[in-house]
Amino acid sequence: MITPGYDCAIIGGGLSGLALAILLARANKKVILFEKERFPFHKVCGEYISNESIPFLRSLGLNPDELNLPSIKQLWLSSPSGISIKRPLDIGGTGLSRYELDNRLYQIALDAGVKVCTKTKVEQVLFHSGAFTVSTAGENVTARTVAGAYGKNSNIDVQLGRDYKAKKERDLFIAVKHHLRADFFNPSCIEMHNFKGGYCGLSAIEDGKVNLSYISKASNLKAHGSISAMEKNVLSANPHLKKYFDNAEFLFQKPLTISHLYFEIKQPVTDHILMLGDAAGNIAPLSGNGMSMAMQSAKLSYEAILSYLDKKIILEEMEKKYAAAYYKAFSKRIQAARKIHRLFGNPFVTDVSFCFLKIFPALVDIMSKQIHGKVF
Numbered sequence: 001m002i003t004p005g006y007d008c009a010i011i012g013g014g015l016s017g018l019a020l021a022i023l024l025a026r027a028n029k030k031v032i033l034f035e036k037e038r039f040p041f042h043k044v045c046g047e048y049i050s051n052e053s054i055p056f057l058r059s060l061g062l063n064p065d066e067l068n069l070p071s072i073k074q075l076w077l078s079s080p081s082g083i084s085i086k087r088p089l090d091i092g093g094t095g096l097s098r099y100e101l102d103n104r105l106y107q108i109a110l111d112a113g114v115k116v117c118t119k120t121k122v123e124q125v126l127f128h129s130g131a132f133t134v135s136t137a138g139e140n141v142t143a144r145t146v147a148g149a150y151g152k153n154s155n156i157d158v159q160l161g162r163d164y165k166a167k168k169e170r171d172l173f174i175a176v177k178h179h180l181r182a183d184f185f186n187p188s189c190i191e192m193h194n195f196k197g198g199y200c201g202l203s204a205i206e207d208g209k210v211n212l213s214y215i216s217k218a219s220n221l222k223a224h225g226s227i228s229a230m231e232k233n234v235l236s237a238n239p240h241l242k243k244y245f246d247n248a249e250f251l252f253q254k255p256l257t258i259s260h261l262y263f264e265i266k267q268p269v270t271d272h273i274l275m276l277g278d279a280a281g282n283i284a285p286l287s288g289n290g291m292s293m294a295m296q297s298a299k300l301s302y303e304a305i306l307s308y309l310d311k312k313i314i315l316e317e318m319e320k321k322y323a324a325a326y327y328k329a330f331s332k333r334i335q336a337a338r339k340i341h342r343l344f345g346n347p348f349v350t351d352v353s354f355c356f357l358k359i360f361p362a363l364v365d366i367m368s369k370q371i372h373g374k375v376f
Contacts, residue, residue: 008147008305008309009032011150012035015105017277017298018109021116022112025114037118044177044256046291050289052374064096072093073089074086075087079194079351080237085364097179097209121155132144146273161270174215174257178213194238195237196237218260267280289333297326300325
């Protein structure tokens with residue numbers, strides 16, 4: 001029988017991994033977290049934080065009210081030809097870059113007593129004799145539980161037989177992120193502008209900056225050969241996006257990108273590993289809800305793991321408890337976002353839909369509620 005060195009090993013230092021680590025450490029559990037990058041660093045992300053997750057962030061020790069962040073209260077949508085609709089946001093939110101947010105949670109985790117191993121890639125995870133062995137290039141670590149919080153794509157997925165791929169080429173996307181400054185941007189409004197084969201979101205973050213991030217069918221990039229050519233010839237066909245690409249100050253030397261994306265629930269538990277955030281399921285970015293879902297998955301997994309570590313339930317019950325809570329919280333949201341996502345990006349269908357929505361704008365509010373949750 002193996003005597004584990006840690007109560008929980010967490011693979012990935014994004015929102016869900018850091019949040020879970022903080023919660024467990026504050027419950028006096030011994031936690032180790034592996035992150036392949038070194039903090040702080042940028043990630044491809046919309047960087048919009050729905051107000052449903054603000055109380056949870058405060059409970060972790062990060063109060064957005066103290067950071068002078070934008071208050072986002074309005075949604076502006078447009079079709080590829082520029083037909084637009086503006087609606088108040090029922091929940092609303094704020095913006096904070098992952099560079100700042102993840103780094104602040106990293107510092108809170110260290111203060112809570114979490115052992116954080118940066119620049120460390122997990123190569124293998126094995127479960128045997130009632131415990132896990134987590135292997136990196138430098139060492140083997142044993143733990144009673146393991147959480148996978150490593151994002152959309154990982155070598156661990158391949159090892160576990162979770163090599164998810166889009167079933168059809170039409171479902172394969174790339175994601176691109178810029179930071180920019182634009183005097184004409186309204187920081188109280190989140191913008192979502194469609195183009196042929198994708199859509200682009202803009203929202204305010206800290207220090208007067210704007211996050212511009214979009215997803216596009218991979219075929220767009222293949223057809224135009226480069227990100228810049230695609231932005232010039234495809235995204236800029238939408239007049240609202242052309243204004244940004246022509247007049248804004250872009251702050252990165254080159255954009256951040258992710259490839260081989262598609263959007264659906266994967267599995268919240270695989271080989272006794274609890275999956276969090278994007279490792280459990282990807283919601284289409286148009287929801288603006290991915291960051292909140294990552295944090296909520298951390299809270300749900302914490303409740304299940306803590307019950308197991310305190311010997312209130314057995315391993316199988318922990319897995320069932322988390323899986324049931326995950327599906328209840330997120331399955332309808334992910335499926336609803338996927339249906340809306342498929343509507344966007346087709347110029348003719350989207351233009352017709354926007355003409356209809358201008359007549360019945362309350363339908364936008366109904367769709368927004370379907371892809372958001374409640375305060376947790």
